[in-house]
Amino acid sequence: MSDKALAGVRVVEFGPYVALPLTGRILASLGAEVIKVETNKVLDEMAFIPAWSRGAGQPDYQRHKKRITLDVRTPQGRDIFMELIKVSDVFTTNFRRNILARWGIDFPEVRQVRPDIIIMWQTGLGGHGPYYTYKSYGILVQHMCGVSMMTGAPGAPPAAVNTSYSDYHTGVFQPAAIIGALLRRQRTGKPATLESSIFTSGAVTAGPALLDYQVNQRLPERRGNRDPHAAPHGVYPCKGEDRYCAIAVFNEEEWRAFCRVLGNQDWSEDSKFATLACRLHHQDRLDDLIGQWTSQRTAEAVMEQLQEAGVAASVVSQGQDLYDSEHLKSREFYRETKYYAAERGKSASEWEEGSSLSWSMPAHLSATPMEFGDYSNIGEDNPYVFGQLLGLPNDQLAGLVADGVVY
Template sequence: MTARPDDTAPLAPPALPLAGLRVAEWSRSLAGGYAGRMLCDAGARVVRVGDRASSPAPGSALAAYLHGGKVAEPGDLADVAALGADIVLLELPDAPDEAFLAGFGAAAVVVITPWGLSGPWAGAGRPSSELTIQAESGSLSLRGLPNRPPLMTGSSEGLWVTGAMAAAGAVAALQGGRAHRLVDAPLLDVTAYATNLFLDVGASVTGEAPEPPRARNRLNPSVEPAADGYVGFNLASAQNHEDFLVLIERPDWLADPQMTSHQGRYERYDEFTAAVRAWTRRHTVAEIVERASAFRIPCAPVHDGRTVLDDPHTVARGFYQPNPSHPGFLEPAPAFLFDGSRPRRGAEPPPGAVPPSDSVPPPDSVPPPDVAPSSDDGPARAGGPEPADDTLPFAGLRVLDLGTWWVGGYVGTALGALGADVVKVESTRRVDGSRFLGGLPTTHDHWWECGAFYLGANSDKRSVTLDFSTPDGRALLERLIAGADVLIENYAPRVLESAGLDWDAVHRINPRLVLHRMPAFGLSGPRRDMVGYAQTVEQFSGLCWRTGYSDADPHNPSGPADPMAAANSLFALASALLTARRTGRGTLVESPLAEAALVMAGEQVITWTATGVLLERRGNRDPVAAPQGVFPTAEPERWVALTAADDAQWRALAELVGRADWAGDARLATAAGRRDRADELEAGLAAWTAGQGRAALVDRLLAAGIPAGEVRDGRFVHDHPHLAARGLYRPVDLPWAGTIPLPNLPVRAVSGGWDHRRRPPTLGEHNTEILGQELGLDEDRLAGLTRAAVIGTVPVGVA
């Protein structure tokens, strides 16, 4: 096992941003456990009440990772309120009684359930599993291979993202008024948002029809076999497409419009894939990554739980660290840094080691944004009056949003929904790339305003364009920085630094500003300057390794790395703002895209180092429950997902199918026995389901107490009966795309105060308002900047 270079490094400074806060956790899966893990890592005192975990198994290495450093207290759910915590995490099988939720005083209360606190499925006792939630979310409809069942993601991605969003919501809620401190964190809403790639927005923009069903296939290219393993690609731009053809030694295809387009590669899928693999199989992973990086083509090794430990980048950044209480295994470090220091975990407190009540601040101690900062230079502590009941958490904050794509977009839009004034900064020479994805063809008027990813992740912002590579643009950006509270960006590290706007420069301009940097691989390490997107870090982290059919190549989970990194980033920023708003001192926050993905794939490293078992792909099967799978119905390409989570559900399933031979077979009476005969059982179930209508079949399974779900079409999940009733999507009138359903935040206050209030802005829509009215530039000056392309409303190069 490779030693980590910082195993003996001193502990990070103790003044973590959540130091002094009390958290009460009642969790039953890794979603609630990871939310508490994040709060603990940022300095909070987390008391975990009882042990109601259904997964991971108590005493397992994964459980030791999730719960290390927390205080374990015996008790029941009714005992949680007595702790008087600032933050309460409740993970429950269904929506609880409203009177129960009213018993936590001024605490920020976050409730994780399968279906949420409202809607037709909430409180109805509807059984669920991770697979059935993925099915209902629409994500299965875009993953898998033709002529095979739709495919779930392999690393419980929806649970991880829910946990991260719940933790971020808790820290945010604590900074607002009491009216907004009850936060709803439904697994279905988060999974629909996190794994659907805004297919629903894109289908509405383009006017797609439900028929025919969307074709499933792997990304092309994506995970490809090399001479010594697998390597992953992601062609994110037209330049990437052309450079890739040169890379694989097919420059003759540069003159073939079909082979330089996304759609064309799928039309000639077999021919294109054969050419790619003929080249990749002749080279090692390291050779391919090096050559692709020279072209700035996003490319990464496809790691598993063993190989990622020896990657030069994870070693250099010291990302895998010994578990403090169980040093026999390694675990992911916190995926965020404050002022260059990564929080380090201490040993688990002894049972019952609850801090005395006078050692921590009361829950109403977080000041509103207009409270003068403390002059105390010590660790940030409580002080100041309680915000007004209807105060949004980030009301009064000015945010400069240089974020792009999904991660940067989400952080800015969440801050806007929570009350901040968010100014999105783009350049007409290089607009946010999300504008070009999932939208209309370039022949459409103002097509750059219709990208599905841009529309899905950029509500509640104002837009200004500035080319800060020019002296005039740089000077204007510095003026905006001087008046801001927060600057967020997720460029490659070299971009801000080449503009002379690294942390030291920004801190000199505005000492109270929080600078939040979200690079793909971090601000240090050998992969620092590598280009990376969600697919890239899914390949790098091991997420691809676990997703796929057991007899096929690794498969991109296609999406969850972005929202996981976004949630991780929002949590880190919200935590840093607690300190900044109490002390007036700025902070540098770093939260790399890749490290959030490495956390999500962390079970592989934990299991490998604890047991020597290398986790592999298992298709739609579960390591415990059996049978579990996705099965055909009488309707073509209309599938159902089901899980027999325990022996009682298995018996109910055998009776429903009418298989007395299954019910009477002692070898099938246990989950282990059923896993051994999974092929046989799945074939029998497929024969039974294939003659039935999808909706009626799901109703029959649910009535028997068996978790089941329809595999929804991700393009139309905004019409899902439960999600539509909950208001996850709202119709928005857009200048060029028409009236489109856009998502609200998937984790939001029950009050409705965190819902989006304004549509995504058009490019440079607020140039006059921000640069003219607020910075004082007159009309002549604005006209001159427009002629010089320093500002504008149309991307450079568009006719």
């Protein structure tokens, strides 16, 4: 019996950026064989991120995959691509349909050579509709999907998070849908074509506010860090530069524990703070008083003291906190990995190797663990895929390299 959940499932991944590669990595960590088709000539923009260490972020998205180089724009390349499709269960792509059609690898053609294949088409704004051809970036979709308008301080402009927001939601929705489609294929014999979008994946995270507007015609307020069900509830300045501790007190038991940790200050007995309703009403004053206490302490000390007393609190983690975290170390969350420093105009095989850091999967399965896996460079798995899997003779492969089909 295999200890890989998706052993025997083969996936062809064709496309760049965040959401699509993340899906491939998740499927690979579950035991699927994920073959990533790419080229040395048109590189994924993500290969140059982070700017200070080009390529050091790629293992997070690309590890554990079989990476091949193939120019699908050539007739020979197209034919080999189709040979690969024939032996695969899933095809994931985020290219537009008209581009795929131009290369002769659009969904009807793919389905013709492999009738039961599961197709996951990841789009930006949708697969059809009035502006499906428009371009989008995940970091901007946080604005489009209603989330930034409910984020930030009262009266201040909408606030943003400096990341590719719903690319991540899409990247994790997709493997669930793909596994579901594989289960359905087993059950019904039917294939499936699924379209995902960065926009819909973000829009669902607008949450119950979508119903509130329909029922009460109310738009969500920007509340900063405050919460109508808890006080104190916010981040408080601590010793050091840009250091904060978040504190959330939901009920009277927690409030009493909180006051004890602060040494039962004179003000904690003040009737202004006697109940949640009172504390909500006098939050500005309360926050000032708490801030005076926290600012004389380190964020770590505030967190530990409050958590020991049963009050929810946490350091606002910076990179150093995450890197040094004993908790994350004990769960082997971050691990060392090699990477290759991307350089335009040079074949990936000539890129310099370096040492980076990559996270391991946040779901821990007892019988079929999600594996961390190895990291291949672009084209590193050409011999396995073209030779072993597709059975191309060595001289034919050499010819394809000479013709620029495999590069």
